[in-house]
Amino acid sequence: MVITYRIVLFILFSFFFSACKAQPPALAPTDSLPAWLSEKIIRFTADAPGGKGKVEAYEYHRQTVYLVDFCIGCPDHLVYVYNVQGEEICRFGGITGSNTCPDFDRQAELIATVWPK
Numbered sequence: 535m536v537i538t539y540r541i542v543l544f545i546l547f548s549f550f551f552s553a554c555k556a557q558p559p560a561l562a563p564t565d566s567l568p569a570w571l572s573e574k575i576i577r578f579t580a581d582a583p584g585g586k587g588k589v590e591a592y593e594y595h596r597q598t599v600y601l602v603d604f605c606i607g608c609p610d611h612l613v614y615v616y617n618v619q620g621e622e623i624c625r626f627g628g629i630t631g632s633n634t635c636p637d638f639d640r641q642a643e644l645i646a647t648v649w650p651k
Contacts, residue, residue, distance in 0.1 A: 567648065568600075568618055568619075568620060570616075570619075570620035571589065571600055571602075571616070571620070571648070574589075574602065574604075575589060575649050578604050582604075585604065585605070586605070586606040586607060587602075587603060587604040587605065587606060587649070587650075588601075588603050588606060588647065588649065588650065589601070589602050589603075589647075589648040589649040590644060590645075590646070590647050590648060591644075591645040591646050591647075591648050592615075592642040592643060592644055592645055593642065593643045593645055594615070594623075594635075594638065594641055594642040594643075595641065597617060597618070598617075598618055598645065599615050599616060599617055599618075599623060599624075599642070600615065600616050600618075600648065601613060601614075601615050601642075602614045602615070602616060610627070610628060610629045611627060611628065612625050612626065612627050612628045612632065613625065613626045613627050615635065615638065623635065624638055626638070
């Protein structure tokens with residue numbers, strides 16, 4: 535009888551823990567978000583479900599750009615700025631202290647926080 539009781543407990547715990555597996559949040563489709571950026575966000579949430587990240591839209595030199603930071607608070611990581619086509623136009627941080635757009639802080643105007651909302 536004790537063995538049967540242990541088997542039942544084992545099965546119940548197995549179901550319980552397998553049901554608690556974290557799933558990345560689904561990203562709602564939006565017309566205003568470029569496909570390449572949606573893919574980056576989906577990939578990030580799948581690879582690092584608890585990771586801290588953000589994507590913000592800015593106006594910079596008369597164009598919309600996206601600041602992508604997928605490691606908020608991480609030392610020595612890079613933050614990238616992309617244009618609407620997904621081409622990298624700036625990078626900040628890293629172990630070398632890179633800053634390829636030294637006027638970004640002065641010239642960029644925040645439009646909106648794109649992710650997370």
